[in-house]
Amino acid sequence: MANQSNRLAAGGRVDRRRPLVFRFDGRRLQGYAGDTLASALLANDVHLVGRSFKYHRPRGILGLGSEEPNALIQLGRGNRTEPNLRATQIELFDGLDAHSQNRWPCLRFDVGAVNSAFHRLFPAGFYYKTFMWPASLWSTYEEVIRHAAGLGRAPEGPDPDRYERMHAHCDVLIAGGGPAGLAAALAAGRSGARVILADEQAEFGGSLLGDDDVTIGGTPAVDWVAEVVAELESMPEVTLLRRATVNGYYDHNYLTIAERVTDHLGVGLPTVPRQRLWKVRAGRVVLATGAIERPLVFRDNDRPGVMLSTAVRGYAVRYGVLAGRRPLIVTGNDDGYRTAFALADRQARVAGIVDLRTDPIGPLVAEAKNRGIEVLAGHSVTATHGGRRIEAAEIAPMTADGSGLAGSTRTLECDVIAMAGGFNPTVHLFSQSRGKLRWDGERAAFLPGTSHEAEVSVGGCAGTSSVTQAIKDGIKAGLDQVRALGHTARQPAAPAVEEHGQGETRPLWLLPSTQPVGRKGKHFVDFQNDVTAADLMLATREGYRSIEHVKRYTTTGMGTDQGKTSNVNALAIVGQSLGVDVPAVGTTTFRAPYTPTTIGAYGGRDVGHLFAPTRTTAMDPWHRANGAKFEHVGDWMRAWYYPKAGETFRQAVDREVTVARNGVALLDASTLGKIDIRGGDAAEFLNRVYTNAWAKLGTGRCRYGFMLKEDGMVMDDGVTTRLADDHFHMTTTTGGAARVMNWLEEYLQTEWPEMDVRLTSVTEQWAVASICGPKCRELLGRLCSDIDLGNDAFPFMAMRDGTVAEIPARVFRISFTGELSFEINVPTRYGLALWEALMTAGADLGITPYGTEAMHVLRAEKGFIIVGQDTDGSVTPLDLGMDWIVSKSKPDFIGKRGLARPDLHKPDRKQLVGLLTEDPTFVLPEGGHVVETVKPKPPMAMLGHVTSSYYSPSAGRSIAMALVKGGHARKGQTLYVPLEGRTIPVTVAGTVFFDPEGSRRDG
Amino acid sequence: MMLIPCPWCGPRDDSEFAYGNQAHIARPSDPASTSDQEWAEYLYFRDNPKGPFAERWMHAAGCRRWFHVVRDTNSHVILQVYKVGEWPDPALGVGPANKES
């Protein structure tokens, strides 16, 4: 096992008493509790951690946190494996098993690196240009490219972990727990506001965790952090979220936070989810998301060991790891000097400070000279050397404007290059909230401009480089927010801060070299997507002007890191290339999520059987106990058929249908939509929403009705019953219940608010057992003594109140099968008891439960339609041959005006007809196309399609219904249904296939 | 996700609401007398402004009441909320006065 050769003897926030063993590409290594995978790898002098996306160049760790573009890791195995995790954010745990990505066969010898040698194959817009090649050539390249492209592997099985969603409200949400965010939280918290403070790291402190040259209130900054956190922990209204990335900022201060609850433990816990997605509605938002250091763009700036300056410093200070013993600093500001000193204080021999500024001055420059560190002012890095690790850099003095060289090169040996290119405020959340960014030329950065939401940016993300200012602004922001919400602000005193300034920054977007850009080496801008300065310049030469187009053409900023380290450099280089300022090139729009977030976190518990609610009827336990097969109808689970031992689907359905026609059969019809309608205008209301007349319907009588939309198309159907003069019971289709309820409510509230009508959905209040068949009257008579069931006393389409099996019931004599039938409605809590009573009382009559499939066959035999199956929103009552249901005398109803359009009366509209196959045993597939003339192969002119098709035991043959152009006039014609490999001749017929006289209805 | 102030229940997440498109489109009192063109305009033609828009919402997972919202379709800022039978603030420049002129 490697010996952590780069680990310092002391210092940092790791726990040296808790060593942890982990694997990287199978190699056993050791780190400490408190490490990230990145710091532990660097402790073991592992810099090479991946191969680049396009050229398969060796890549090392660039950053310290969520900005990392290179060190993308595949973590874990099996169904828990996760790709593209940033090594800089993975907390080390014992047994961690990490793999590098995008290399084959192994990291050190990668076959794809030949791409690097043939780099002219991969210019900007490579994929677009490739797609333009002849299709025959593309297939040759596709396999190679598919193999080479992509990062990481997705797990192949279902995710075994549990995820949760949390909904929360707060007065102030603070994104980021660095100095500004902590100060804001303290100010708001002390004022009594409900505060959520979230930070993506394992501990609060932000940049302060990686600096040891800042004191706050006379003590090291991290001590101040600990004090503030302790005070916040003690406040009952303050919620502190660690490992929690505020990753999305949506309308009206709605934000999401991805909290990684157990990822850092390496094992799940039974009591908590793996991750939690917080959905927060915040009164006010304080963005304190800090800033991300910019890399510098110089020739071959991607070798392992070339890192961000704050990262090199952070590994040393926070983790006690020297990324290299011989660091070279390349800086455009004073911040690079702080890195040089932090390393020098930890036994590193600084190879020099290459300062892009021509004449740097100030205390830090003076200190460098005092320490004997060579400062190379006005110099550029012109080349780098090394394979899997940086070994040396060539530097040369620049012309004053930085566009070229003004002297000869010299070589400096180094094992790390720390790049300090200035800072990009992390304006991602601000931009997501639709705030407008503004370009600050002095800071050479995009800053929050005009806010769109109730939010304020403070600290690094507002362009501040000073901790003093960050704390002051944080306190002010906290107080301002609580005042805006009407709380009394209680002012904490701003502590005294001692720190170094950043000095002036010289933004130099492209460092000059001895070679023109694009020749003998690459100037990388986007490390993750392998986009170089030459690619960007080529895009502008090819005519691209807008950054949005350049981005898509070159793929810069389009990786999983969303260009956190590359966007501003890319904008500036494109601007330079076009000879315009950065703002003229545009800004990029940042989109949620800020960092990649697992789908599991978004899904929460809505997976598997919890994905959608399941509705079950009161009789459901009986169906399950008696072996029913189920089908989904909307959210409902309905009994589909009840197979006996050894029966096929078809045998079971045929048996159920046959009993319904010859004995007595029982259907659970509870799922029918039911709406209770009351009020003095109820009858008039029905007149307006149904096509037929309702005013004269007698009490205790039922009527079938069609509802149309305003365009005249069939929307729903059902039977409605008058219970009293001002009281109706409406039924709808199972699937249409909610839609119809919404529809009726909308008209009542918005068009006819003057009507005296009240609607109540009672679908779930009534359980419905429907008995049918010639013996069903006898069965009902055994359980019901207070209703005269005789045909004259209780005629078809009537309703009676009574008692069935000692249960108060509404009994409807309506039929969806053509047989004598009673629908018995009882309060839902008695549904199962009613069902069992019917089964017991009917045992000697051979009572048989039937499911939805037999119900479909029974209704189709009679030509009864199902709205949504035999209609599709483009079908009128006339198309269905049901003109009789449309009132000619009512002045208006919904759909009447629509139906009056002449087009809807054309004889060649698709009309519902029956189809009889020549072969009576062949059942047409539903959806089959109907044609008049068969051609050897498609396309063929289509007349329509099969909507319902079954084998009918009652008719002794297959039956089908279809919507066919001009169908009503085609009765007797032979048409064809072409199928795969064969064509089925069919005869157009009526839609009633059984008992056309309707003689069975009365038993 | 927008926060919509229901006039009956107070502010709620927009996922509780159903959208009802443009407000103040009255159903013709005598549909039979409308031309096909007029009927088609009533059924299908709606304004699609970038800016303030009077629209209908229904608190589907709450009180189930329809009501009106004047919302800026670009910024999503809600400018006014009012009940059925009430009218938008004329200063907002939306609604039936605009439509009919």
Ligand SMILES: [Zn+2]
């Ligand atoms: Zn409401």
